Each structure stands twice: as structure tokens, then as C-alpha cells.
Amino acid sequence: MAQSANSQQSILERLNAEVIKTDLPRLDVGDTINIHFRIVEGDKERLQVFQGVLISRSGRGINEMMVVRRVVDDVGVERIVPVNSPLVAKYEVVRKGDARRAKLYYLRDRRGKSQRLRDRRRGLKHLVAGERGVGEKAAPKA
Amino acid sequence: MALALLGKKIGMTRVYLDGGKSVPVTVLEIGPCVVTQVRTPDKDGYAAVQIAWGEMKARNSTIPQIGHDAKAGTTPKRHHREFRLDGKETAGFELGQVLTVKALEGQMFVDVIGTNKGKGFQGTMKRHHFKGLFASHGTERKHRSPGSIGSLCSNRGFGGGLAKGKKMSGHMGDVRVTSRSMDVVRIDEANNLLLVKGSVPGANQGTVLVRPSTRLYRSKAKRLAAGAK
Numbered sequence: 001m002a003q004s005a006n007s008q009q010s011i012l013e014r015l016n017a018e019v020i021k022t023d024l025p026r027l028d029v030g031d032t033i034n035i036h037f038r039i040v041e042g043d044k045e046r047l048q049v050f051q052g053v054l055i056s057r058s059g060r061g062i063n064e065m066m067v068v069r070r071v072v073d074d075v076g077v078e079r080i081v082p083v084n085s086p087l088v089a090k091y092e093v094v095r096k097g098d099a100r101r102a103k104l105y106y107l108r109d110r111r112g113k114s115q116r117l118r119d120r121r122r123g124l125k126h127l128v129a130g131e132r133g134v135g136e137k138a139a140p141k142a
Numbered sequence: 143m144a145l146a147l148l149g150k151k152i153g154m155t156r157v158y159l160d161g162g163k164s165v166p167v168t169v170l171e172i173g174p175c176v177v178t179q180v181r182t183p184d185k186d187g188y189a190a191v192q193i194a195w196g197e198m199k200a201r202n203s204t205i206p207q208i209g210h211d212a213k214a215g216t217t218p219k220r221h222h223r224e225f226r227l228d229g230k231e232t233a234g235f236e237l238g239q240v241l242t243v244k245a246l247e248g249q250m251f252v253d254v255i256g257t258n259k260g261k262g263f264q265g266t267m268k269r270h271h272f273k274g275l276f277a278s279h280g281t282e283r284k285h286r287s288p289g290s291i292g293s294l295c296s297n298r299g300f301g302g303g304l305a306k307g308k309k310m311s312g313h314m315g316d317v318r319v320t321s322r323s324m325d326v327v328r329i330d331e332a333n334n335l336l337l338v339k340g341s342v343p344g345a346n347q348g349t350v351l352v353r354p355s356t357r358l359y360r361s362k363a364k365r366l367a368a369g370a371k
Contacts, residue, residue, distance in 0.1 A: 011152050011335070012169060019158060038162070062156055087162035 016062040020084050025091055027066070029054050030099025030117050034092040035068060035081060047089055050079055053097065053117065055104035057083075069107060071115065076108060096120035145225045146353035147172050147241060148195035149336070151256065153346045157327055157337060167327050167337040170254070172246070172352055174334060177239040178214040178222060180232055189229045193241060196220035196349075214238045221349060243329050243336050250366050251323040251355035252336075256344035260316035270309040319343035323355045323362045 027033060030053065037048045052070030055078075059065050064083040069076060081088060097117035107115050149172030157167045179192035196219055200208055203218035211218050215238040246252060266272040266288040274286045288311070292304050325339035342350060358366060 011171065011333070012155050014333075015157075015169065015335075016155055040161070082164060084158075085162060085164070086158050 019086075020062055024083070025093050027054055027057070027091060027093065028096065028099070028120075029057060029102055029104060030097030030120065032094040032097060033068065034090075034094055035079070035088055036090040036092075038087050038089050051094065052077070052079070053104065053107065055107055056102075069104075074111075096124065098122070144353050144356065145191060145193070145227065145231075145241075145245075146223070146253075146255070146351040147243070147245060148175050148193065148221050148223060149173060149334075149350055149352060150196075151342050151344055151346055151348050151350050152335075154341065159327075165327055165339055166341075167339055168254075168342040170336045170338065170342065170350060170352065171334055172336045173240075173242045175241045176211075176214055176216045176219065177235050177237060177241070178211060178216070178219070179224075180235050180237060181224070182232065183229055188226065189232045190224045190226045191232055191235045192222055192224040194219035194222045223351070242331065243334055244331050246326065246336065246352065246354065247329060247331075249326055249354050250369060251358060251362055252326055252338060253353050253355050254321045254324055254338060254342045255351040255353075256319060256321075256342055256348055258315050258317060258319045258343040259345055261314040263312065264314040265311045266309060269311065269314045272309070323358050325362075 032051065032053050035050045035052075037050060039046050039048050050068065050070070052068040054066055055069045056067040057064065058067075062084055066081045066083055067078055068081060069078045071077070096119065098120040099117060104117075149170050152169040152171050154166065154168050157165050159165060173195060175193040175195040177191060178194045181188060181190040181192070183189055194211060194214070194216070198218045198220040200218050203211075208218050261268070265286055267274050267286050272288055275281050275284050275289060277285060288309075291308060291310065321340075321342055324342075326336065327339050328337040329335070330337075336352065344350065355362075
């Protein structure tokens with residue numbers, strides 16, 4: 001039974017590959033993103049959009065999670081989303097934010113204007129024009 | 143004991159159900175197992191089925207063992223297990239028959255038996271969940287000790303010593319453990335995979351036995367009844 005760990009790895013990888021999404025846009029911490037949730041009501045399905053700032057990404061592979069924060073009526077709302085959940089139909093980048101750290105938990109202590117992030121201008125050269133978000137309208141991509 | 147299938151634990155991951163619910167699963171590679179002997183009351187005095195699983199190089203096996211496996215028309219196998227059945231049940235099995243995860247098709251719950259990870263020599267706090275002694279109040283160097291283990295006449299020995307089976311420090315783990323009524327999440331016949339909800343005793347690559355659940359927890363029995371309707 002002395003099979004290599006490689007074979008074990010590949011079985012799990014194969015199973016995970018069925019679930020892991022490969023068509024994601026580039027989502028960086030600090031970006032304002034739209035998450036389209038599939039909501040099933042009875043036998044009908046509709047989409048609900050949650051817009052907020054991506055403040056954390058953690059885990060990797062099939063276990064990757066995102067925390068998205070928005071402020072509604074001065075109340076902070078955070079949703080923790082498994083990146084590969086089938087309940088998410090689509091992710092859209094609305095604008096790229098300039099985040100200087102990997103977790104933006106400090107935004108929780110901010111009120112009003114100070115919780116805004118600057119638009120990101122550095123490190124975007126590798127992105128094609130449509131993905132930059134800066135200076136572009138938040139027009140959803142097809 | 144009902145017939146169980148042999149296989150190994152691959153590892154854990156997560157699976158999304160149709161409703162989008164995320165479920166932690168353990169992936170088990172089960173079978174294919176080969177029937178290497180059918181014992182009958184006439185010949186052996188009892189009824190049982192012996193199955194074998196796990197490839198092995200012929201040079202690592204023994205000549206008698208190779209011959210035994212060859213009788214069933216199969217290559218040398220590493221693990222052989224015998225399961226007592228009653229006479230009627232053994233009638234369904236024949237030498238050389240191959241059993242795969244398909245045998246578990248339709249089962250809502252299975253029992254998974256494995257050998258858990260060895261923990262070495264452990265104290266009573268870890269091994270038996272003793273509470274230990276006080277952290278302060280004058281306790282010195284005895285914070286994790288078991289405390290008193292008996293007095294002259296405690297354990298009904300009247301000074302003759304301690305009761306057998308007194309919980310003390312010692313070797314922990316590396317014992318056979320049965321995980322009962324685990325939910326079957328998915329069966330993948332093509333790849334001989336069985337996905338069960340939750341964790342399974344033992345390390346990855348460890349050998350496990352899987353059988354249809356023998357005794358269900360009450361809540362699971364209810365679900366089974368609801369599912370059957």
C-alpha cells in the first residue's frame with residue numbers, strides 16, 4: 001500500500017478542482033466589489049448584489065474566504081464569503097482601492113470620510129484597461 | 143458482524159451540496175476488495191467471508207499467502223479480513239468476487255473503523271480528561287498530577303492494592319476506533335471513492351473498514367425514517 005503522497009494529493013486536488021472557480025476577476029484587498037448572491041425563494045432564483053470593500057482574504061484553495069464590509073446607515077455590515085461557494089454567481093470589481101496592508105480591520109474603527117480608501121494607482125500595469133477600475137465607471141462587465 | 147469493506151483514508155476537504163451548503167468531508171478510497179475465501183459450516187464449522195484488499199509486491203508476500211490469493215484468482219493482497227455471517231448470507235458470495243463501493247450504494251449512514259493516531263505516553267489530564275490539581279493555593283509541582291489513587295480500603299481491596307482498570311497515565315492512542323453512523327455525502331464508483339461527513343479515526347493513508355451502520359443514533363434514525371418515506 002506504499003503509495004506515494006502524490007497519489008493522495010491528486011485525489012483531493014481532483015475533487016477540489018471541480019469546485020474551485022477559475023474565472024474570477026483579480027480581487028485585491030481594498031477593492032470595492034459587487035458580489036452577486038444566488039437567492040432561492042421557493043422554486044425561483046434571483047440575484048442579490050452586495051457591494052462593499054474587500055477587507056480580508058484568508059485560506060487558500062477550496063478553503064479561501066473573503067470578508068466584505070459595507071456601511072449601511074452608519075452600521076457596519078460584514079459578510080464572510082467562501083470564494084468558491086456556488087451561491088455566488090459573480091464577482092465584479094467596482095474600483096481598485098489603495099490598501100497598504102493585507103487585512104483592513106482598522107476600517108472598523110473609522111467613521112465617516114476617514115473610512116474611504118484612495119483609488120489605487122500603483123501596481124496596476126499588469127492589468128488590462130477593463131480591469132483597472134480607476135477612473136472608469138462602475139459599468140459591470142459582461 | 144456484517145461485512146465491511148477495506149480501504150484507506152485519503153484526507154479531508156469540503157464539498158458544496160446542491161443548496162450551496164458547505165460540508166466538511168473525509169475522502170476514503172474504498173476497495174476494490176476481493177473475496178478470497180468463503181467459510182461454510184460444513185467445511186469450517188462456521189460461516190464467514192474473507193475479503194482482501196491492497197496491492198502488494200509478490201516478493202513481499204509469502205508463498206502460502208500468494209497461493210491463497212491465487213486461488214481466488216487475484217494478485218497478492220496486503221490485508222485480509224474475515225467477517226462472520228450467518229449461513230444464508232454467505233450464499234451470496236463466491237470466491238474471487240470483487241466488491242466495490244457500489245456495495246454501499248443507497249446507504250445513508252456508515253460506520254468507519256480505523257486505528258487512531260498514537261499519542262505516546264500521556265498523563266491523566268490528556269488521557270482521561272482528569273482536571274488536575276489547583277493552580278495555586280499552595281500547590282507545588284503537582285498541577286497535572288492525578289491526585290489520590292486510592293486508600294487502604296477504597297477500591298474494595300481492603301488494602302490489597304488498587305482496583306483493576308484504575309485510570310492512570312500510560313500509552314494513549316493507536317487503538318481501534320469506530321466512528322458510528324457517519325453521513326454518506328457522495329459515492330464515486332469510477333474512482334472507488336466514498337465521501338463521509340466529518341472526521342475519521344487515524345492518519346491519512348491509514349487503513350479503514352467501512353460497513354453499513356449497525357446502530358443509529360436516535361436523531362439519525364429519525365432522518366433515515368424520514369428519508370425512506
